[in-house]
Amino acid sequence: MIREFNLNDVLYLVAAMRWTLALTAIAFAGGGLVGLMIALLRVSSLPPLRWIGTIYVLAVQGTPLLAWLFVFFFGLSIVGVEVSPWIAAAASYSIYAGAFLGEIWRGALQAIPRQQWEAGSSLGLSFGQQLRYIIVPQATRLAIPPTVGFLVQLIKNTSLAAVIGFVELTREGQLTTATTFRPFTVYLTVAALYFLLCFPLTQASRRLERRMLHGAH
């Protein structure tokens, strides 16, 4: 039953963006928490903690996100654990984003000269205080561009959640194509909508970085 691609279809696509946004928000929040832990493990002075962080990053970066989605959604239900798509998506995306954000943030932390830590510890600050007052504020500026870069990747990667039933932007585009048979128009619209999400982010990142470059003065 082929029909025309009309304004209603565009509105449906726009509505589907909310799932794209919701998935991105969950992935970024969960991945942020995991990433923070991984970054701290990776800069720890205790070798076993560093190993745990390294193994995690190697394991997750070396496996596809799609596999994690399948494992959590279909895999667990085979062994009798029923998992809702939201839980499966939250877990998979947190694991995946955590590995990448952890590495980005580790790099930023390690880019701060050792002497900054030394100056802090010589003044009697604890490891946590050095991190909080001296290292993290400086590392944040370095971390902003790659973090936003990853966030933009993440927005686009939420389309993979379609395999476990989410009708987000890309999936909605597929469905619309199936009824209108206008793949070119539909997918161009989908691409434009992704662009509308991503472009302001990269712009904001540039502004923020410029502002922080001036050491806030």
Add this chain to the structure above:
Amino acid sequence: MAPTEQPLVELQDVVKRYGTHTVLNGVSLAVGKGEIIAIIGRSGSGKSTMLRCVNGLEPIQGGSVRFEGTTVNDPGTDLRKLRQHVGIVFQSFNLFPHLTVEKNITLAPKVVKGMAPAEARALAGRVLAKVGLAEKIDAWPDQLSGGQQQRVAIARSLAMQPTLMLFDEITSALDPELVGEVLKTLEEMAAEGMTMMLVTHEIGFARKVADRVVFMHEGRIWEEGPAADTLARPRTPELETFLSAVLH
């Protein structure tokens, strides 16, 4: 130093190795309260390493380092507590670039000692006045010259009211015309009776300000004695060679 008084700092047979390379090979030194010790020697002679052992920045492999009766190299020692009494100033200033001069100085008093913000700002004003930079309290580190940055670093250490100050080649990274202002600050601190250990290449300054000179060579204290005498009449050929090299 009165004979009955316990030294403020006491190094005994300190051995420091990086892998198989021995940097300090049995160093013993006692520093009394109020003393000013200049540590000189070639680069690689172990002088900076020795200084960094005093506040526990360098773990040691043998011997002991004591400060006010506390064994610094004892694993049970709370280094954070110790470092509140031992200030150190580095060659590369190591100011915190994301904080103003005031915040650089007040960070540790506020965070470590729990000082109230208003009190901490007043303290920053006082220590900055000591190094002659009272008007720079709201400046950012990158707005200051090297000499000014180093004086802020000194003020930052002073704000913790240390009993002992360590200076690790603090004028070596400065343009020649900026060395004087930093040395002047050191002289003023010396006049106020601060106990100081300074690694330096400024032989003239060592002669003028230091009570004792320690010459390090190949990881050992090769020669030590009263500053003027030791520098005027070296007893070992190594010190003689070193002095003729640095004094041209």
